[in-house]
Amino acid sequence: MLGSSDFSHIGSSPATGLTTRCLIPVPRREDIHKILLIGSGPIIIGQACEFDYSGTQACKALREEGYEVVLVNSNPATIMTDPSTADRTYIEPLAWEIVAKVIERERPDAILPTLGGQTGLNLAMDLDHHGILKKFNVLMIGANPEAIAKAEERDKFKTAMEKIGLECCRGRTVRTLEDAREAMSEVGLPCVVRPSFTLGGSGSAIAYNREEFDVLARRGLDQSPISEILVEESVLGWKEYEMEVMRDLDDNVVIICSIENFDPMGIHTGDSITVAPAQTLTDKEYQRMRDASIAVIREIGVETGGSNIQFAIEPQTGRMIVIEMNPRVSRSSALASKATGFPIAKIAAKLAVGYRLHELPNDITRKTRACFEPTIDYVVTKIPRFAFEKFPEADSTLTTQMKSVGETMAIGRTFKESFQKALRGLEVGAFGFGCDPKDLWETDLQPSNGEIAAKISRPSAERVWYLRYALKAGFSISEIYDRTAIDPWFLDQLSQIVEMENELRARETLDRVDAEQMRAAKRMGFADRQLGHIFRTGELDVRRYRKQMGIQVTFKSVDTCAAEFEAHTPYFYSTYEDEDEVPDKVPGRRRIIILGGGPNRIGQGIEFDYCCCHASYALRELGIESIMVNSNPETVSTDYDTSDLLFFEPLTIEDVLNICDRVQPDGVIVQFGGQTPLNLARALWNAGVPIIGTSVDTIEAAEDREKFRVMLEQLGLHQPANGIARNMSEARTVATEVGFPALVRPSFVLGGRAMEICYDQSQFDRFVTEAFVVAEGQPVLIDRFLEDATEVDVDAIADGTRVVVAGIMEHIEEAGVHSGDSACAIPSFSLPTAVEEEIRNATVALARALQVVGLMNVQFAVKRESETFKVYVLEVNPRASRTVPFVAKATGLPIAKVAAKIMAGQTLQELGIHSQPIPMRVSVKESVFPFRKFAGVDIVLGPEMRSTGEVMGVSDRFSIAFAKSQLAAGVVLPSSKQPSGKIFVSVSKRHKHQIVTFCRRLHTMGYNLLATEGTARVLEEAQIPVHRVKKLAEGNPNLLDHLIDGDISLIVNTPSGKGARTDEGRIRAAAVQHGVPCITTIAAAEAAVSAMEALEQEDMTVEALQDRFVEGAVSYYAPTEDRTTAVS
């Protein structure tokens, strides 16, 4: 309910007698009824689940107001694409041509472009440029195209800033290298090169010399969709701030949150450690920045909603510069929402339809209005999470181009506490600022002063650890400041943590730490695990010891108002204070905790957050109090109204046990948040935490290769020859038994980290060594690798007695490509019925044997051996898998919700779920990769997962569904309508015999084929015309020249040897940088050719999810036994 109706008191005061505008509440807009929202598409670097969070909030907010919401997003792993979130949901590629079809079909009155990230904004601008909005009379609300252009186009922005008396960096935009050089000489070196209209600052970097400048300028011109770069003065090392601003139609403007970056200018804010609120500004300076923010949003003309404005301040003089403005909700606004409790996206949506800020209630206090500026009584720290281990060839220096894949946020009463909590929430093996297993200090690997000095001078993911080493080594604050430009206030805070550590160490044993010091340490955010490390004892011993002394955690509310008003939204963080604010358990009402997935990383992201949210929805439907624990500010799960109680906490044993102590849950769900909660399951269970669903023993049994092998044998199922090794010599023995090619991987690791296929002994030795490092004491698994097998993923739900298969996904890429990286389809497109039946039976048998309660995922490989097919079980995971949301969207069965209800005690029968749904439409899931952010990285797919996100394409036919999935993933397949496109084919020896058919089809469609010598010979022998091109080493013109000239429209290149340094690696990397689709497997090439053929005959059509699962659109698998019964 909105407050507008009860707003009469303002004017009703008899004493005022004023007839004022506020007496007549401006109602919500009545001239629009149907609103189109555009999502942000797949998760990529710079655009993650924060836009699911904001889009979902917006959908809810608009529907609450009675508007019909049409949503377009290509990402199936989102809450916003759940059929119940919007009225009309289109999981379709985010290309303007496709969205135009949605508009034609739905005829929305308005489009709200400011909630779908840069993608949504760009797409809305495309629709405007192409006249679609005008043609169908669609109004752009929130921000109009002029305002967007003014904010996004550098020159316009700069002019606007000058007009209001604000300084920008000196510099200008240019479109040629020559002009760029001239601009550079104006601003001097070092200078920043920034391509226009790219995501997450993609392509921007700092040039320190002329040579670097030329390279960066060329690359920038190429990456910018409009071939434009900005060359500007460097403000490297300045203090960096962000302001989150909101404005309504009456020009009321409020600041929601200020953010101060721990890392100074020069490091993308997405890659910086950031802190809310600002810490080192006086009120005079803060208010000046506030004035500037208000002036900016007014001048740019964002009519309603939220914007993010970035400032740089010269530390010695206070000179303030406006860096940029995002005229939309952003990653930072999601952070600001979570940091303050103020729901920016929700309010932005309401403002867009005409409400004014003071007509909207503050949900948290209920009594006050949304028109105020949140004030907080804690400190928030956000730390980015990186994935450089997945891209060893990439430059890991942090620059103005964003490279992180996720983030964690922590709340504490002091910066020290929130900083240490955030470090342990990062889940990189650290439990705070040192004193943990990752700590190199006083080990053989302790860095020298020279190394420390070098490491802190170069911004990187690791720098934070070296700041501590610098303090431990006695570097002075000013010395560290000179090398890092990190504000001395922050450095002093870090120094206080190290001083506390040193004081603790001086006590030598835990029993010499008294209550006062223990409390002081806990208040600085020290984890029990860190104290255990210092005193060489277990974390649970520390826990017991401190609890005996009465040192216990307290939970405080996030309430937008620093306790000035009573808070009704139960959003909590832990700290060590006197008073606890968590409500007591309601007698008779069950409480169940869901453990979330922590920061996004490759292999564990939005899919798991989707599952956690669904678990919470399911519990609430059952009348159970749902409690979410997570540390990821980007997510829907950390929205304050997703669950009954939200604990914004790191996912560690200590933090979870603390919550359990306080809330006394009736159950804890560990199977939805990916590997993060699973890794805690054993310890939690041993500590007496009531884990519900599949038992911890089962979870471990599925991971225990020996137990697993015995079980498969008992069930009569096959697996590839395999073995387990605890050291190198064991590994070599296993290798001789298993044979080559062999698949090597560490156990208990998600996302295929350090997983490799070895074709010979030398590769094997290298990869096994690496796997042991990653395994951190756990064994390494070695399997025979099945070449050219088809991989099949199965998700199933079981309630302990019954099992229902939810989806059988046939992979497009062959086994060996990580399941998270390959494309797959529901229903399967080539598996014989008998094979599917065998897979189904095996799944049921496995679920029964493991006594699964909840979700289970099984990976199979199907290998054709002469005329028969043999089914192998590769892996069983008794937990929610990455494919759960895709299966739900493809089949219409909300399996995560069903599974949560089962864990809470319901049965499949009670829930009316009897059989596998088989949808009429074909859904194809495709993966999306961050290669464009990591120049020079080889893009070949392998057993180590490297994709960040996924998209889905749906159609009646597999080929069109595949084509849609490609378009959604940003891969624009060539079309014969532009016949100039040439297709380059170069495959490894192993694949030469497989290319003839699809190359002939390409030739038939009219494409010119290019190939290097070996491949060309194969095609010539098959009578297919082909142009030979030189290999890179053979001189010019070679393929790279063709790529640069832009006359290649598709590359098919399968790898023979992996590596960026090889010729083929360079070709693939170049293809990425030039935006040319590059297919690296034969299977995907065949699917692509089929898609291209299909597109010759028919166009892509769009269909709402709500129309897809109408009566009769899904059939159900009927078991053979039943059929026999029926016949007899």
Place this chain on the structure above:
Amino acid sequence: MATAKLALEDGTVFTGVALGAANCVEGEVCFNTSMTGYQEILTDPSYRGQIVTMTYPQIGNYGVNMEDLESQCPHLSGFVVREMSRVVSNFRAGGALNDYLQQHGVVALAGIDTRALVRHIRSKGALRGVLSSTELDDTALVQKAQASPGLVGRDLVREVVSPSDRAWAEGLSRWSDLAEHAQLASPARRPRVVALDFGMKWNIARHLYQQGCDVTIVPGTTATTESVLDHQPDGVFLSNGPGDPEPLAYAIQTIRGLLGRVPIFGICLGHQLLGLACGARTFKLKFGHRGANQPVLNLETGRVEITAQNHGFAVSDDGLPDSLEVTHRNLNDNTIAGLRHRSLPAFSVQYHPESSSGPHDSHYLFASFTAQFSA
């Protein structure tokens, strides 16, 4: 580290670390929710008789400087923070906050659960308390708190007002505006403003001066209608100040005499006094409004101003005379935030448009004031 205690009249005692000066002081315990601006808050004379708790936990980060003062020295009784920064990081800083507190004899307490204290005040209302780093016996402190006078009925203004008239000639700090200030215009005749000082914040005077006014500050305690009019003012300003407005009969009488004879603008206590002079009543709020995020609706424009506030008393809607109209309301609790006389040139706001510390949304009021001067 030395211990300090905060004892409340209801028996609650908070124990933490002693900072600032060593002493034992009484005061009404209140809280301020501003995240920046502790220096302005410390030097705001309106805090006389109060022990101020900052809700933002990390205080002192940017130190203190000589530009951001709101009066000569701190006037509050005591200062409570969660954590005091031991270093200073700001290009304008001239010293550390703790040193400043020591120099000026301010007792401070750190390390306590300030949020628990704030929640306590929120539910119980403002409480009398004793902050001490010398006497540390709980019972004695609580008794002392119970015996302390509180704010109601006390004239605290006399304790903060400078005794003599003085001319003010300082404009706004260069950090107060986006653009560099244009050189102050020197009009042929600068309109003359007499500011009745009840504990005035300097930034008010700076604003008036910046508006081109010739500002004379006179002690509100001794000023009479005649003595004010002797200055032949174009306008009279009624300043903010500490405590309860009701005991200030002398001021009310002076203002009554001035009404209709010269344009009047009042802020905070000045607003309450104007109300009282016109026949309105004031009352004590449960725990007051102290912060820089208080939304105020301007009833004439329908727009919202985010304001800085610091008051424990307010003008009551009950018994508001017909001569006054409400121009602004606090959106949080709907209390009166601005008044105007229906027939005479006099208006006032409960909040602080000079906003130091605080947002600049309401600067326009100073121009509204000078616009009323007859040319």
